[in-house]
Amino acid sequence: MNSGEVIAGAVGRASLGYSAIGRQVGMAQCMESVAPPGGVMLSMATAQLVQDVATLGEPEWVQIKGADRPVQARRLLALTPRIARQISAESNFVGRRREMAVIEFMMDKTVRGQGCVMLLAGPPGLGKSRIARESAARAAARGFKVTWAFGDAHRRDVSFGVVAGLLRSALGLDDLDLDSARAQVLARFPNACAQDLSLLEDLLGIADPGVPLPAIEPDAKRRRLTALINEESLARTEPSLTIIEDAQWIDEPSEWTLVELLEVVPRAPSLVLITARPEYDGALKRSTDARIVELNTLGDADIEQIVIALTGSDPSVTQLVAKVVERAAGNPFYAEEMVRELAQRGVLSGERGAHVTSADVADVAVPATVQATIEARIDLLSGRAKRAVTAMSAIGLRMEEQLLPALGLDWAVDELLDAEIIERVGAGSSVEYVFRHPLIWAVAYRSMLRSQRAWWHRRVAEVIESTKPELAEQNAALIAEHLHAAGELHAAYSWHMRAATRSTNRDVRAARSSWQKAAEIAEALPVDDPERLSMRIAPTTMLCATDWQDYGVRCSAVRFAELSRLCDQAGDAVSLAIGRSGLTADLIFAGRTSEGARLSSEQIAVLESIGDPSLTMALAPPLFVNWLEAGDVDQVSRCAQTVIDLAGGDPTKGAGFGLASPLATAIAFQRGRAMDGR
Template sequence: MTGEHKQVTVLFMDIVGSMKLAAALDAERLREIVTDLFNRAAAVVQRYQGTVDTFTGDGLMALFGAPLALDDHPLRACIAALEIQSVVAELAAEVRTRDGASLQLRVGLNSGEVIVGEIGLGPGRYTAIGHSVGMAQRMEAAAPPGGVLCSYSTACLVEDATRLGPVERVSVKGADETVPARLLLAVESDRMVLGRNEGVMLGREAEMEQLSALWDDGAGLVGIVGVAGLGKSRLIGEFTAAGAQSGADVVVARCDAHTSVLPFRALARLLRAMFKVDGLSDADARRHAIEQCGDALANPQCPDAQILFDAMGIADADEPQPAVSFDGRRRRLVDVMLKAVLARRARMVFVLEDVHWIDTPSDDVLADFAAELGATTSMFVVTYRPEFRGVLHQRCVHSIVLKPLTDSEAARQVSQLLGAEASLDHLAGRIASAAAGNPFFAEEIVRDLAGRGVLAGSRGAYRLADVVSEIAVPATVQAVLAARIDRLPAGAKSMLNAAAVIGAHFDMDILLAVVPEVAPTSVVDLVSNEFIDQTRLVPQQRYCFRHPLVRTVAYESQLNANRARTHRILASAIALRDPGAADDNAALIAEHYEAAGELVEAYHWHMRVRILASAS
């Protein structure tokens, strides 16, 4: 059975007054307009790696986060929704001029869990089903013409990166009570999305000292490496604040997942930050950039100036493009950037965050720039996740690898988040254990508990308001981990899913017995991408999950039927692995048969456990 559980954001759009529009236009003209509309909207969805699920007669449904999970699916959906309204406004102006008719859209967004997979026969079978789909459609129906209405679940996930209207209560079909929603007004991509950099930085003193020492030594390119949530941005924030206080010229830019396929986007962002031109008109930005380059670009009409302006996205369209080859443009741009650095009086610190999302052309140019920067007193720092293998990673001579917080550091962080209320002591231990040293995971677990009403109060001053039945994986954390899992090769993902059914620790021979179709070498992908660690080599190779929440997400993403089948295969494999040890493994075998729904087999093995216990 194909399919899996996914955290997604569903986008619904619909033409306002489609019946009235159909009555006002010739059928062929209407078809032409609707086709153009859907083509433009679908192009926007695909640009942000969404999936067009279905077209209706006058609407469209799209998924963000399926079939491939996305860290930032709510933000991508928001950007796409606003951009769809923008491109439709352009089409609407054409329709108004040519046909005298009004064309408007409503767009609704909702985030939550769905089941995705192939349903039915024939092409276009991949779709999503679940309550979250219906709620997105209800948001679209309640949205104002030309507007984008977010369900409360989506709004909570993007509130740190968007401007939203006030909470309003809307009536939805099929619900007895109104539900909260917020209008999406704008996306502000310069605001932090992952992590909130709150509280005192804990457990990174050694890394801070190492980074400061590299700065003192004039190191060129430095990489800060770690999985999502370990505090790369927080470390950079502390370092750059100290650098700015000491008189350094700090330049910070960030790569975004939704722009990773746009050529030179990361380069443009870094250049605009370097020359501080954001908010200026193109003409003012060109003048401002020239002023900061000293004698290097005395003539704003020279080819090098035009190459720089083009890379920054501020070029004068009336100026002719320099007749220079691509490689020549690249070399000259790096040279101009270096001259601009040398023209500054202060030392410079360049920071490019989340380089695992950099576009390839930017990676090439900035790696060349970083290499040249090594001959100066300035420094280039990049942050990225372990799976990144781009040119900037290859050129990094100095790398600082972030590890999870120690148990004591994690406990201190959770105490900071919760506060000193005595009733929270037991909960603090459970949160620290679930987060396993990942500061972002701990933050999101606390936020989730507060959002569910389990905790009352505010950060650092919470009190227990309800019974804590479970420490669930927050949607934000699940999105990050699911996206990492989905980036694995198919064989490695199948192996990880099977391992999640086996347990936190597993032997290689049992794992291969459960997924015999997967090449044993797939385990290398899981180790190198820091999903699992090897804990024993002989007599059997044994592994464990590096983080308990990775196992939870891998397990819970599987359909119940698929998990049951794996439990059944696993129970049989354990029994056959060493028949002489069947008595010792009887309880474990019974547990897996029970999880598989094989109650007769489970009863047989449970009885075996009882007989053995009574005999002893």
């Protein structure tokens, strides 16, 4: 192999591609001729270019054809593993004295056992992630254990995705196999009962598939898990820093779980730093005692320091630095991207921090916006790398390393790392590649044609399912989102329903989110689609049945009216009865007992007409409360006895819809009525 300048182009009228000619091509052929069998010989020009990413032999003298004397060359022994390479160096950390003073003050309190929560809000590019990294470095230097979690726009529908990732990182599970991970959890929670350990393993995605989950109501599961984790947090004496980036993209179940976990922070040696965009108004902002710090733009003097650290201080770049500072308008990321674009374009030459330029600054065009700067940087990549970076954007902000070979994109990683488009994070089996900034991801994603975007989303869904088939149900919501973006509406609907089924006994909010998305997909289908009616009924039924469990929903009657219309068209009495159960429960919480008792009587009549014992047992017990509140104890007694008779002594018959044992519920009401009679 040899490196140097050549003449490249199409040669001849019937050329089938590009050819390269020149002295350097001949030198490469000479290197090939002196390479040992099965080996690779590099000219010194090539060796100098690759010495940081390859293991080379000592320089040796070789005699090549046509040369009067020997030349030096080096054997290629091995390539340095990609995961060992360093990410690009950070720009200088300047400014932000006020923000860092607040964080240092919070670190001092944390060391004394008085934990704190801080929400850092600001527009893209102002340096939220840079402050987070600086905080992590300072905390680590003070002996803090640092843990990270990230929101991702493409993963907002993966229930508990963020909190599970955070806990896996905190517990040191990322590089462990399933058996080792379960052993690690047991060691960290030695006093936990078997049921709580099973719930925690399920949340972390390390549960033994052969062990069934405990039959516990979803809210009770969350309370038990929260209590278990909070107990461990309060027992720790080592100070910790938890960083949660991009809160605007956190899935809702994770968000509410984090709110509950943060309740004990003031009593633990824990500092939590959350970053978010200004428009974020979620639970982590509204339902915690977080100190909110809003980022402003940097001053010109600070931006100038950042730019000079990248360009160097050669007199030839002075005017160009001033132009970049003016255009950046206080946005450090914009300033950095402009310098990178100028270097890629060849306006700046030399090494980072020691650039020079021969260009007339008046003739140098600088993109007007940060988006235009990113577009220009992507456009300067090789054609194949450009196609790869847009394809990678379909995966999301963060990409698991093992996905890239399966998608045929791993070959582009080196060029994108060198161009500072992506970075490598993590180690071992948990390596990921991350877009350097969400704006880079957004520009790359928007640059794709709709047909390209659909193709890649479809391909990503296929790869996620095929590379980890054992995690298909766990990844159901993510697969559904990719298929929806690909325009595969029927497939996306199916995966959303699978995601809801998995979440039903884990977190009803997550299940409702999946049902809602499935309902919206079904609504969007062509009117003449033969499956449209049944596809609309299924998720709407479950939304009606669970409306009472979402305390922010008080539109049960409206939704139920829509379900009634759909079920009348389809002649579907069963779905209508299931949906009606949610409305009867909602009337209990609304205190409308007489209306609830009347609807409950209608419901039991419908169930008797359907004649399905399991359905009657599942839906009848909740009706008892309405009758009891209305004073109709005889109806309670009659219906409870019906359930007892239908059960035939089987405590699990008719289980579901929030009840682990309809028989036990009916017996409890029957005995309560008997005691009232005495």
